[in-house]
Amino acid sequence: MVRLCTERLLALLPFFISLGECSLVYPAFGGIPASIAGTVDHNESLTDSSVIISTAHVVDQKGGATEDFPPNLPPPPVRVTALDGDLTNITLETMTLAGKRQTSSTRRFATDYVNLFNGTGTGPSDRDGSIEGTAYLTYTVVDNSTYNIEACLDFCDQVEQCVFANLYYEFNNPLLDWVFSEGSNLKCAVYADIHNASEKLNRGGQQLEPPPAGLTFIQESSGWAAKSLVDPNTPDGYELVFGPTNGANDAPGYMGFAFIDRYDVQACADLCNTRDPDSQGGGCQFFNIWRAVVNGVPTTYTCSMYFLVADESTAVNFGQGDLIVTQSRGYRRKSVVPDGSFEGFTCGDDLFCFTSSYSAWEGISPPYGNFDASIFHFAPYAHTGTGAALLGSAYGEDDLPGTLMPSSKLQTEAGKTYTLQFFHNSAYSSIEDEADAFVKVDWNGVDIATIRPGFSNWTFYSFDVIAQGNDVLQFHGGKAPAFSFIDDVNLFLTVG
Numbered sequence: 001m002v003r004l005c006t007e008r009l010l011a012l013l014p015f016f017i018s019l020g021e022c023s024l025v026y027p028a029f030g031g032i033p034a035s036i037a038g039t040v041d042h043n044e045s046l047t048d049s050s051v052i053i054s055t056a057h058v059v060d061q062k063g064g065a066t067e068d069f070p071p072n073l074p075p076p077p078v079r080v081t082a083l084d085g086d087l088t089n090i091t092l093e094t095m096t097l098a099g100k101r102q103t104s105s106t107r108r109f110a111t112d113y114v115n116l117f118n119g120t121g122t123g124p125s126d127r128d129g130s131i132e133g134t135a136y137l138t139y140t141v142v143d144n145s146t147y148n149i150e151a152c153l154d155f156c157d158q159v160e161q162c163v164f165a166n167l168y169y170e171f172n173n174p175l176l177d178w179v180f181s182e183g184s185n186l187k188c189a190v191y192a193d194i195h196n197a198s199e200k201l202n203r204g205g206q207q208l209e210p211p212p213a214g215l216t217f218i219q220e221s222s223g224w225a226a227k228s229l230v231d232p233n234t235p236d237g238y239e240l241v242f243g244p245t246n247g248a249n250d251a252p253g254y255m256g257f258a259f260i261d262r263y264d265v266q267a268c269a270d271l272c273n274t275r276d277p278d279s280q281g282g283g284c285q286f287f288n289i290w291r292a293v294v295n296g297v298p299t300t301y302t303c304s305m306y307f308l309v310a311d312e313s314t315a316v317n318f319g320q321g322d323l324i325v326t327q328s329r330g331y332r333r334k335s336v337v338p339d340g341s342f343e344g345f346t347c348g349d350d351l352f353c354f355t356s357s358y359s360a361w362e363g364i365s366p367p368y369g370n371f372d373a374s375i376f377h378f379a380p381y382a383h384t385g386t387g388a389a390l391l392g393s394a395y396g397e398d399d400l401p402g403t404l405m406p407s408s409k410l411q412t413e414a415g416k417t418y419t420l421q422f423f424h425n426s427a428y429s430s431i432e433d434e435a436d437a438f439v440k441v442d443w444n445g446v447d448i449a450t451i452r453p454g455f456s457n458w459t460f461y462s463f464d465v466i467a468q469g470n471d472v473l474q475f476h477g478g479k480a481p482a483f484s485f486i487d488d489v490n491l492f493l494t495v496g
Helices: 049-056 149-158 174-179 265-274
Strands: 079-083 086-091 113-117 136-142 164-171 186-191 217-226 238-245 254-260 286-294 297-306 323-333 353-355 361-364 373-377 387-391 402-406 417-426 439-443 446-451 456-466 473-477 484-495
Touching: 049 254, 049 286, 049 297, 136 149, 149 164, 149 186, 149 217, 254 265, 265 286, 265 297, 265 323, 373 402, 387 402, 387 473, 417 439, 446 456, 456 484, 473 484
Parallel strands: none
Antiparallel strands: 079 086, 079 254, 113 217, 136 186, 164 186, 164 217, 238 323, 254 297, 286 297, 286 323, 353 373, 361 373, 361 402, 373 387, 387 484, 402 473, 417 456, 417 484, 439 446, 439 473
């Protein structure tokens, strides 16, 4: 039998009984776990805004229609240009992300655009430049018998995420004149962000045709922006919490950040879905996407990730120095499991109570068992908050395993992949008596995993499952005094 002295009872709950000077105090009587290490201090994991801002000042995401690429290529995959402060250049395809991209069918017309700047350049001494900016998508060439603005804007309509078009002539490029089938030097480059005339950084100057042909040069470069931006689609498995606003989150539960090369909400969701879990906080449950503008120029797009759900009250980072925050949105990952943190079971004004079942969860004991699966409202038993579930006889009256399951079948979508995540603790009794601790995870009647952690503080577990619709989830285990506590259970859509 475990040795647990009476002074380890909560002094603020004197009515809990002791079973002797150095006896085990079972959970039903409010005993204190042998170890409560491993609980997370959320205040020590706030957004590292200084690293994000300093990295934004050195990253270079500018791009445009290069002289040697053919027109009408599909937009490239989203690139990650920085990860947790380190500059990089990898695509989401390289990272084998499998998020389902939702496309927008919104169509604009020429009248839905506004002219931001006109082109210049009428002779050899008056040259113009094309845009080198963030979120470049692709380009086409349009009929150059006239300055064909409408054809360029029609092209922008057809490219997903396009909100800006740069129309210009490019001279002394033999590919445009003789190789590409269109036979036109009037280029229409499109972007997923809006740019201004200060970003006319490509002034030509390449020797693409042997002398005596001259160097390439740009003339009549104009910019056209959509009058209104279309709200991005919400990724499957997420819901919009706030935005757009001009403040980024400074919130607890921070897991790191990534810069991406365009404002792409689905890309941020993919990054959140595949982010390595935090050992104390678990998997990514929330992301904040925002646009950094430095000295008036779009510079990068930040995805900050969190294991806690934040809200607009923490969106208080408006920038620093010459960097300002724009287009900030927060998205919460939706769990199919109802009340996975067991916070829905309360005791009113009391600090301690427990039950075998409540509206969200059901605990089942086998024949001759007594409270072999139960739900507690008691902070020392919880990973976060005050609620947790227990497997193993709460009164210590038997060594039979119990079964814990949601009270209703889970509202999943058949054929889709979900990720089951939860925290487990088997550090209530001594090392010797927790040696037989185990939990079987059952999905629609099939054991998908069995954990045998022995004496273990709060530990994060994650398993992928395929939904069939109206799925049944069960946790089966506990063998008093080898108790198992379970908390923060989530079932997230991973692949649509």
